[in-house]
Amino acid sequence: CIPAVHCSPPLELSHGYLVAVQRKQYEAGEVIYYLCRKGFLLDGSNRVICQSNGTWSPTPFCRARCAIPAQRSRVLYNKQKLWPYEVQGGQVQHGEGVSFFCRDEARRCSYTIQSECFDGTLPLPPCYDEPTWLQYKLFTDRVVSEIKHCDEGNQ
Numbered sequence: 340c341i342p343a344v345h346c347s348p349p350l351e352l353s354h355g356y357l358v359a360v361q362r363k364q365y366e367a368g369e370v371i372y373y374l375c376r377k378g379f380l381l382d383g384s385n386r387v388i389c390q391s392n393g394t395w396s397p398t399p400f401c402r403a404r405c406a407i408p409a410q411r412s413r414v415l416y417n418k419q420k421l422w423p424y425e426v427q428g429g430q431v432q433h434g435e436g437v438s439f440f441c442r443d444e445a446r447r448c449s450y451t452i453q454s455e456c457f458d459g460t461l462p463l464p465p466c467y468d469e470p471t472w473l474q475y476k477l478f479t480d481r482v483v484s485e486i487k488h489c490d491e492g493n494q
Protein backbone atom coordinates (compact mmCIF):
# COMPACT_ATOMS: atom_id res chain seq x y z
CA CYS A 340 0.00 0.00 0.00
CA ILE A 341 1.11 3.55 -0.67
CA PRO A 342 0.25 5.79 2.25
CA ALA A 343 -2.03 8.63 1.14
CA VAL A 344 -0.33 12.00 1.32
CA HIS A 345 -2.15 14.84 2.95
CA CYS A 346 -1.37 18.43 3.80
CA SER A 347 -2.67 20.00 6.98
CA PRO A 348 -4.76 23.19 6.68
CA PRO A 349 -2.82 25.96 4.94
CA LEU A 350 -1.51 29.00 6.80
CA GLU A 351 -3.71 32.01 7.37
CA LEU A 352 -2.43 35.34 6.06
CA SER A 353 -2.60 38.31 8.38
CA HIS A 354 -3.82 40.69 5.64
CA GLY A 355 -5.28 38.23 3.20
CA TYR A 356 -7.53 35.24 2.93
CA LEU A 357 -7.84 31.85 1.40
CA VAL A 358 -10.11 31.16 -1.56
CA ALA A 359 -10.89 27.55 -0.72
CA VAL A 360 -13.27 25.37 1.17
CA GLN A 361 -11.97 24.97 4.72
CA ARG A 362 -11.10 21.37 5.43
CA LYS A 363 -9.14 19.37 7.97
CA GLN A 364 -6.78 18.02 5.32
CA TYR A 365 -5.97 18.38 1.64
CA GLU A 366 -4.71 15.84 -0.85
CA ALA A 367 -1.38 16.00 -2.67
CA GLY A 368 -1.74 17.95 -5.89
CA GLU A 369 -4.60 20.09 -4.58
CA VAL A 370 -4.31 23.76 -5.34
CA ILE A 371 -5.55 26.65 -3.24
CA TYR A 372 -5.48 30.38 -3.89
CA TYR A 373 -4.84 33.38 -1.67
CA LEU A 374 -6.10 36.93 -2.06
CA CYS A 375 -4.93 40.04 -0.23
CA ARG A 376 -7.24 42.55 1.41
CA LYS A 377 -7.79 45.86 -0.34
CA GLY A 378 -4.70 48.06 -0.23
CA PHE A 379 -2.29 45.16 0.31
CA LEU A 380 0.05 43.88 -2.36
CA LEU A 381 0.55 40.17 -2.99
CA ASP A 382 4.24 39.22 -2.72
CA GLY A 383 4.81 35.68 -4.00
CA SER A 384 2.51 33.30 -5.83
CA ASN A 385 -1.22 33.40 -5.08
CA ARG A 386 -1.36 29.74 -6.12
CA VAL A 387 -0.23 27.28 -3.46
CA ILE A 388 -0.11 23.53 -4.00
CA CYS A 389 -0.14 20.58 -1.61
CA GLN A 390 3.14 18.88 -2.53
CA SER A 391 3.83 15.14 -2.69
CA ASN A 392 5.71 15.26 0.63
CA GLY A 393 2.73 16.69 2.47
CA THR A 394 3.90 20.30 2.70
CA TRP A 395 2.50 23.35 0.96
CA SER A 396 4.50 25.24 -1.65
CA PRO A 397 5.62 28.66 -0.34
CA THR A 398 2.85 30.85 1.08
CA PRO A 399 2.75 34.40 -0.27
CA PHE A 400 2.77 37.59 1.84
CA CYS A 401 0.31 40.47 1.77
CA ARG A 402 2.43 43.59 2.02
CA ALA A 403 1.19 46.90 3.38
CA ARG A 404 1.51 50.29 1.69
CA CYS A 405 3.71 52.95 3.29
CA ALA A 406 2.69 56.44 4.33
CA ILE A 407 5.26 58.99 3.15
CA PRO A 408 6.79 60.19 6.44
CA ALA A 409 7.77 63.65 5.10
CA GLN A 410 5.09 66.35 5.04
CA ARG A 411 6.60 69.77 4.45
CA SER A 412 9.09 68.98 1.73
CA ARG A 413 8.74 67.59 -1.74
CA VAL A 414 9.93 64.08 -2.58
CA LEU A 415 10.89 62.29 -5.78
CA TYR A 416 8.45 59.56 -6.65
CA ASN A 417 8.00 57.96 -10.09
CA LYS A 418 10.51 60.46 -11.50
CA GLN A 419 8.28 63.36 -10.38
CA LYS A 420 8.94 65.95 -7.72
CA LEU A 421 5.81 66.01 -5.60
CA TRP A 422 4.50 67.27 -2.29
CA PRO A 423 3.48 64.21 -0.26
CA TYR A 424 -0.21 65.21 -0.44
CA GLU A 425 0.04 65.05 -4.25
CA VAL A 426 0.84 61.34 -4.06
CA GLN A 427 -2.39 59.36 -3.97
CA GLY A 428 -3.44 58.98 -0.34
CA GLY A 429 0.04 60.11 0.70
CA GLN A 430 1.03 56.47 0.37
CA VAL A 431 3.19 54.34 -1.88
CA GLN A 432 3.09 50.64 -2.68
CA HIS A 433 5.31 47.97 -1.14
CA GLY A 434 8.60 47.80 -3.08
CA GLU A 435 8.37 51.35 -4.44
CA GLY A 436 11.14 53.86 -3.93
CA VAL A 437 10.88 57.45 -2.68
CA SER A 438 13.77 59.92 -2.61
CA PHE A 439 13.97 62.49 0.16
CA PHE A 440 15.82 65.79 -0.03
CA CYS A 441 18.57 66.53 2.47
CA ARG A 442 20.49 69.74 2.98
CA ASP A 443 24.23 70.11 2.46
CA GLU A 444 24.73 72.95 4.95
CA ALA A 445 28.27 73.80 3.86
CA ARG A 446 27.48 74.04 0.17
CA ARG A 447 23.91 75.36 0.67
CA CYS A 448 22.34 72.91 -1.71
CA SER A 449 20.23 69.78 -1.58
CA TYR A 450 20.90 66.16 -2.42
CA THR A 451 18.58 63.17 -2.43
CA ILE A 452 18.61 59.86 -0.62
CA GLN A 453 16.44 57.01 -1.79
CA SER A 454 14.39 54.84 0.55
CA GLU A 455 12.17 51.85 -0.21
CA CYS A 456 8.75 50.91 1.11
CA PHE A 457 8.88 47.50 2.73
CA ASP A 458 5.62 46.15 4.15
CA GLY A 459 4.36 49.38 5.70
CA THR A 460 7.73 50.90 6.58
CA LEU A 461 9.39 53.64 4.56
CA PRO A 462 12.42 54.78 6.57
CA LEU A 463 13.32 58.46 6.50
CA PRO A 464 17.02 58.96 5.82
CA PRO A 465 18.75 60.30 8.96
CA CYS A 466 19.81 63.43 7.06
CA TYR A 467 16.21 64.44 6.37
CA ASP A 468 15.09 67.36 8.51
CA GLU A 469 11.37 68.16 8.43
CA PRO A 470 10.91 71.92 7.79
CA THR A 471 9.00 73.80 10.45
CA TRP A 472 5.45 74.93 9.79
CA LEU A 473 6.64 78.54 9.44
CA GLN A 474 9.33 77.66 6.92
CA TYR A 475 6.84 75.65 4.96
CA LYS A 476 4.08 78.30 4.99
CA LEU A 477 6.06 81.52 4.73
CA PHE A 478 9.44 80.64 3.24
CA THR A 479 8.52 77.74 0.98
CA ASP A 480 11.32 78.59 -1.44
CA ARG A 481 13.84 77.88 1.33
CA VAL A 482 12.43 74.44 2.10
CA VAL A 483 15.12 71.83 1.42
CA SER A 484 13.44 70.39 -1.67
CA GLU A 485 13.09 73.85 -3.24
CA ILE A 486 16.68 75.10 -2.94
CA LYS A 487 19.33 74.47 -5.54
CA HIS A 488 20.30 70.86 -6.06
CA CYS A 489 23.99 70.16 -5.38
CA ASP A 490 24.41 68.57 -8.81
CA GLU A 491 23.36 71.66 -10.77
CA GLY A 492 25.33 74.85 -11.23
CA ASN A 493 28.36 73.66 -9.28
CA GLN A 494 31.79 73.04 -10.73
Ligand SMILES: *[C@@H]1O[C@H](CO)[C@@H](O)[C@H](O)[C@H]1NC(C)=O
Pocket residue numbers: 390392394
Ligand atom coordinates in the same frame (compact mmCIF):
# COMPACT_ATOMS: atom_id res chain seq x y z
C1 LIG B 1 8.87 19.06 0.17
O1 LIG B 1 9.07 19.17 -1.23
C2 LIG B 1 9.38 20.47 -1.69
C3 LIG B 1 9.41 20.48 -3.22
O2 LIG B 1 9.94 19.35 -3.75
C4 LIG B 1 10.69 20.92 -1.07
O3 LIG B 1 11.03 22.23 -1.52
C5 LIG B 1 10.54 20.91 0.46
O4 LIG B 1 11.75 21.26 1.05
C6 LIG B 1 10.07 19.54 0.94
N1 LIG B 1 9.79 19.65 2.37
C7 LIG B 1 10.12 18.70 3.24
C8 LIG B 1 9.74 18.97 4.67
O5 LIG B 1 10.68 17.68 2.91
